[in-house]
Amino acid sequence: MYEDIERCVRAVQSKDARFDGWFFTAVVTTGIYCRPSCPVVPPKVENMRFYGSAAAAQTAGFRACKRCRPDVTPGSPLWNERADVVARAMRLIADGVVDREGVSGLAARLGYSVRQVERQVHAELGAGPLALARAQRAETARLLVETTEMPMGDIAHAAGFSSIRTFNDTVRQVFALTPSELRSRASGAPSSPGALSLRLPFRAPLCPDNLFGHLAATAVPGVEEWRDGAYRRTLRLPHGHGIVSLAPTPDHIACRLGLTDLRDLSAAISRCRRLLDLDADPVAVDAQLSSDPALAPLVAKNPGRRVPRTTDPEEFAVRAVLGQQVSTAAARTHAARLVTAHGTPVDDREGGLGFLFPTPADLVGLDPSSLAMPQSRRRTLLGLVAALAAGDLDLSPGGDWARARAELSALPGFGPWTVETIAMRALGDPDAFVPADLGVKLAAAALDLPTSPSALTRHAAAWQPWRAYAVQYLWATGDHPINYLPA
Known part of the structure; x- marks a missing residue:
């Protein structure tokens, strides 16, 4: 561009x-x-x-x-639309990998040499991974300076700077103000340390109905909830955990973050933005989908639908298996039992959250007889958990989408619906498509579109590369709680 x-x-x-x-x-x-x-x-x-x-x-x-x-500003939509190495690198940088593991760690995750990664990223963006991470640290520092009363030395450490001098020099260079001057210019009362109130920007339009409706309707008790007009959930983060509250407003998402370690601020923000698909380009998406006469009225009625995603791809994969061939309510019940038995307890002073969703390592020793589901689905869940715990399956933001699909498909019990659902919501592929989904088939029939998976897939070729968004518009034709913003 x-x-x-x-x-x-x-x-x-x-x-x-x-x-x-x-x-x-x-x-x-x-x-x-x-x-x-x-x-x-x-x-x-x-x-x-x-x-x-x-x-x-x-x-x-x-x-x-x-x-x-x-x-x-909202991030470039390119990094969540594309599957190439630069886009994968940008998603990992946003998640804080360079700060935690260095450029060598970034390169290792991508499967390239440090020189190859630096060359490709610099060729496209005019800056290398270290410069991009530095810019992100500066933004994190500004947020902490303006929204907390933390001492500057603590902010420098939390934002990832190696020294207070580097912190001061970077802030002056990027913002042409000292940290103290930044704080004096900030408006509003600062938050207390560990409790931050932020505004998450997005490109208009944004339709919150299916986005927050889906998250609220599928919320796992103890991990997620809808309370006082906001979606709340626990977050497992690199240095600790957090609890986030996200509420839609006309021009931004109101975000309140409680963190046990402020070094996790940038990672938490990045994951919340991915959860709500805030870096999408709704104008480009809706223009493409509106070219189909069947979808055009749906887009015109509620433009700007986003794809509800996840803050934890491995968590979502487990929940996708729990939700195979059962109702939304049954899937929530299965997940809640798993959380109660194997989740990590946390304290929530503001609501009803009490657990972090269990990691694959937490579930490796799971007793199959404790799962109230068919034997075949037990094997599917245990196979997924084993692959994730062993590192044989990479669903991270920097993962290769094609490889992840192949690895998922090789696991027992993983058909196209489960693989594409995980691709859509955990991997973030904007072109993931579930033509055999019941809600999609019912919507297709109501719109006089083909209903067989093969025929609908051929028709949907015109929706590429935005078929995941088309699914949101198709689902919205049904009378299901996922389509409505909770009261």
Whole structure:
């Protein structure tokens, strides 16, 4: 996108917010970089420079605009739409892998050498993995400076900086303000340490009905709940655990995070954004799907549907197996029993959450007779748990989608519905498709679309690469709690 100069110029001149996060505009005469929708008077074309990431603009010597705050834009949708190595790297960087494991750890997860990863990422974004991670640390630091009363030294450590001096230098370079000046400019009362109130941006439009309806209707007691107009759940994070509350508003998602270790802030935010599919490009998705006369009225009625995903791919895979050929209520019951028996207890002072969902390692010794389900599904669950615990199946944000599908398909009891459901919601593949799903088949019949899986798949070729979003619009034709925002 940022290499298409003419298109970028038009977006900046029209202050088009749809392109926020797609690219960044730097102005050579002022030394600042902005989001395309920055409200200031657009600079002269000859003074504009375009970059594919905030990190690239910072590396080139530009500082963030204090007015439009380009570091808080939605992320580029490319990283959640694509399956290539750069997209996989970006998803892992957003999850904090470089901060925890270094570039060598990132490369190992991707199966490439450090040099190959650095070269490919830099070629596309104009900045390497270290610069991208540094930009993310700066954003995390700004959030902590502005929303807590933590001492600056504690913030430097929580944001991942090696020293207070590096923290101070980075903040000054990126924001042209000292940390103390950033704090003095912050509006509103700061949160207490470990309890953060944030705004998660998204590209409009966003239809919250199926997104929050699905999460609430399938919520596992003890791990998830709908309370006071918000979806709440526990989070298992790299350095500890957390509890998040997410509530839809017209122009952002209100996010309240309670963390046992503030070093997990950026990972928690990244996982919440993936859960709610907040970096999607709804204009592109809806335009493609509206080209089909059968889907066009559904899109026009409620544009901006997102794909409800997950904060923990391994958790979702287990729950997908528990939900095979049973009702939503039965799947919740199975999962709740598993959580009560094998989950990790946590304290929730604000609601009714009490457990982290068990990890595959927690379930390796599971007694099959304790599962109130058919013998064949017990074998399926135990086979999945064993593969995940042994590291033979990678469902992480940086995993290879094609390989994960093949590995899932090789496990006993995994048919196309389970594999594609996991691809849609755990892997985040925007083109995952479940033509044999009952809700999809009923919707297809009501819309005079083909109902056999093979015929519907042929018809749905025109919906690519957004078939996962088409599924959301098809499901929305049914009268099921997943389609309604809870009262």
